[in-house]
Amino acid sequence: MTEYEYYEDNSTLFPFNLSSTFCEKAKVGEFKEVFLPCVYSVVFVSGLLGNSLVIVTYVYYEKLKTVADVYMMNLAIADLLFLCTLPFWVVDGYSGWIFGTYMCKIVNGTYTVNLYSCMLILTSVTINRFRAIVQATKTLNNKHKKNCSVLTCVGIWVFTIILALPEFILSETKIDPLNKIICKMDYPPNSGNIIKMGVRVTQMVVGFLIPFIAMIICYSIIAKTLLQAKGFQKHKSLKIIVAVVVVFVICELPFNIVLLVQTLQIYNEENASCEYSANVDYAIIVTESIAYVHCCLNPILYVFLGVKFRNSFLKILKDTGCISQKQLAGYLKTECETSRPISGVSETTTMYPL
Numbered sequence: 001m002t003e004y005e006y007y008e009d010n011s012t013l014f015p016f017n018l019s020s021t022f023c024e025k026a027k028v029g030e031f032k033e034v035f036l037p038c039v040y041s042v043v044f045v046s047g048l049l050g051n052s053l054v055i056v057t058y059v060y061y062e063k064l065k066t067v068a069d070v071y072m073m074n075l076a077i078a079d080l081l082f083l084c085t086l087p088f089w090v091v092d093g094y095s096g097w098i099f100g101t102y103m104c105k106i107v108n109g110t111y112t113v114n115l116y117s118c119m120l121i122l123t124s125v126t127i128n129r130f131r132a133i134v135q136a137t138k139t140l141n142n143k144h145k146k147n148c149s150v151l152t153c154v155g156i157w158v159f160t161i162i163l164a165l166p167e168f169i170l171s172e173t174k175i176d177p178l179n180k181i182i183c184k185m186d187y188p189p190n191s192g193n194i195i196k197m198g199v200r201v202t203q204m205v206v207g208f209l210i211p212f213i214a215m216i217i218c219y220s221i222i223a224k225t226l227l228q229a230k231g232f233q234k235h236k237s238l239k240i241i242v243a244v245v246v247v248f249v250i251c252e253l254p255f256n257i258v259l260l261v262q263t264l265q266i267y268n269e270e271n272a273s274c275e276y277s278a279n280v281d282y283a284i285i286v287t288e289s290i291a292y293v294h295c296c297l298n299p300i301l302y303v304f305l306g307v308k309f310r311n312s313f314l315k316i317l318k319d320t321g322c323i324s325q326k327q328l329a330g331y332l333k334t335e336c337e338t339s340r341p342i343s344g345v346s347e348t349t350t351m352y353p354l
Helices: 021-062 067-083 086-095 100-133 136-140 145-163 165-170 192-228 234-264 266-271 274-292 294-304 307-319 325-338
Strands: 004-009 012-017 171-175 181-185
Touching: 021 067, 021 086, 021 274, 021 294, 021 307, 067 100, 067 145, 067 294, 086 100, 100 145, 100 165, 100 171, 100 181, 100 192, 100 294, 145 165, 145 192, 165 171, 165 181, 165 192, 192 234, 192 266, 234 266, 234 274, 234 294, 274 294, 294 307
Parallel strands: none
Antiparallel strands: 004 012, 171 181
């Protein structure tokens, strides 16, 4: 037996130095017990409200009329299912895994499926916006575009379930060196490092690299198209483009950098110092929590800023008695006067009118 023993907790590597108070991992555990319940609770509640509102609006008011509606509905479902795994990790961070092996597999697998599906749907949204603005004529001539978006979403869900099979199969409950039950990936002894490397690389490529590259390429061309168009509202559209990219980078990049550092350490675990490993653990906990905030911001960036959704939300307020029919009519009239399409840009775009 080497001086170090390892276990994983929700994709986080925890090395323990048996001769040095578990490499100060007790402090990491104490930090986790306080930090995760607070942050995850806020993310869960705010994300639950925002994404639930999106789903209710599309089910009862929008009725999935356009390609954008299909993608927004699936994005909200992916975010919502992803957020529903957070309460389990809150309990796990505070008192260990108390839900058994079966739920360990389900929660770990569901977490991964919705992480991947969320990112791939965001990629599809980006490509759809590119087609709607840059290739407006081609998009308008496509009679089966909605059916294609439905098939795309079905393909994404099937593909992400396949990618998450390692989590569904290999997730197990174990006892850590602090005598705490944890839910972790139990890799085979002979090929464990190879599978672990594959899982990490897949997470970085599908969970960050693919949507990031799509955003940079598509939104750069979209911004150029909008700058060349004539219209008052284009500046608002450009601001939303910047906001979407900046929020994605701020939320997702730090975690993926730390994940890359952790992945490169897989074949050099025994040479890692206690201090270095503890710092990586702290970084994973903090940056992963920041990445989860993206689920709360998706409804704002992709749905709430849109004219259609605001109008539907006002109808909800009117139906629930929060505003009058006269107030609703006045707002809709003002919105109609201020939101005119940009010359040369399709009115079907999800970004404009906003």
